[in-house]
Amino acid sequence: GGSRRCRRLEAEAARAVLGAADTLLFDCDGVLWRGEAAVGGAAAALGRLAAAGKRLCYVTNNSSRTRAAYTEKLRRLGFPPAEPRHIFGSAYCAARYLRQALPPGAAAYVLGSPALAAELEAVGVPHLGPGPAALPGPTPADWAQAPLDPAVRAVLVGFDEHFSYAKLCQALRYLLRGGPDCLLVGTNRDHRLPLEGGTAIPGTGCLVKAVETAAQREAFIVGKPNRYMFDCVVSEFNIDPARTIMVGDRLDTDILMGNSCGLTTLLTLTGVTTLDEVKGHQEIVGISVVGVLSFSPSSAQAGSQLV
Ligand code: PLP
C-alpha cells in the first residue's frame, strides 16, 4: 500500500508524523554524528524535540562504548541531556540478555572491548576476557590444552580490535564443551564500519561469522535489525510502537528493525544508505520507508516550525 512507500517528508508531513509520536529512537553513528563530529543540525533538531516533550532514546549497534560514555558524548556534542537509561547500546543489551538467559553464577567468555566487560559487570554477569587468551605453548595444538573455566556457559562476541586465532580457539572449545548448553551471542552483524573518504574497516559481523563457522551454529544477535534491542526499550519505558519513530541511516539495520517492530521509520540521508539505494528497495516488503528526513541545515529550518 501507499503508506509503505518511501516519501520525502516536507515540513507539513513531518509535523504530522512527529505530532503522532511521543518517543523517538535514534541510531547514533551516521545520524547524530560521524566519528567525533556532530551531523549538522542534528543537535538543534533533537533539542527542539526534547523541548516539545518527546522522549528521546538512543539505539546503537556499537558495542565498544558504555551507556555512561554515550551520555557523555551526547553532552559533549551539544545534544539534549540524556540519562544512561535512555541509551540502548549493543554492549548493554547483550549484558542484559545474558543476565536473564544465564543461570545465576554462570560466566561468559568474551571477545570484545573493555566497555563490553564493564556493561557485564554492571549487571552482575561474571566474565573471562576481554584481553589476551592465556597460551600454554607456542602452537595452536598447545592452545587446545589451555584450561577452561568450569563456570563459562556463554560465548559473547562484540567488536574486538584484538581478535585473534587463539581467542577463536578458546571460544570454540567452550562451545564444544557446553554443546547447546553454552549460549552463543553476538552484539551485531554490521559487516563494515564506513570511514571518511569512502574507505571502511571490517565490522563485528566478521568476528561473529568466524565463531559461527568454527562452531557450526548460529549466534543470537542482540543488535539491529533484530528486535531484542527494541524489546529492551519497551521493557524500560513501556512505549507504544504505534507512537514511536525509529530514525536511522541504514535500510538493512535501522529501518528493517523499525518496520518489523511496527514503528514509523525515518531514514536520514546523512550516513550509509543513499537516496538511490532507497529508490532501488522501496518495493521490497520489509524494507520500506515512510519518510526521508534530512537533518541538513535547510530542513532543520523547517524543523523549527514542526515542534
Ligand atoms: N559497531 C562499531 C564497532 C562501531 O564503531 C559503529 C559505529 O561507529 C557501529 C557498530 C555502528 O553504530 P550505529 O548502530 O550507531 O550506527
Ligand code: CA
Ligand atoms: Ca548508523
